[in-house]
Amino acid sequence: MSKVVAFVLFWILGSVLIWIQTNGQFIWNWFRDNPVLLSICFGTIISLIMINATRIGFEALNGSLWSIKWVGFSLGIITNALLNYYLMGEGINMKTTISCVLACVIITIQFWK
Secondary structure (H helix, E strand, C coil): CCHHHHHHHHHHHHHHHHHHHHHHHCCCCHHCCCCHHHHHHCCCCCCCHHHHHHHHHHCCCCHHHHHHHHHHHHHHHHHHHHHHHHHHHCCCCCHHHEEEEEEEHHHHHHHHC
């Protein structure tokens, strides 16, 4: 169970950093004005986090890369929706709600034994 928690937390951290790296340009001028430096600095850190998340997820999900992809995709959808809401002020409408519910269903299916 601890590997599942570690996998999910690493993936969420990576997803948050990816969101900041790609969407920070709409919040902070420095991000918009320094894309190469941002890519080099953030990209290396994000890559290390996601490589570790994948390794831990591989162990936690019984060697299923397919399950890692689906869980990661779903966690990314949920993370993106929350960050868009909190940092960009985008509302949570019915389409977003249904997408997040479906993402939760996908995650549940991947852990189904």
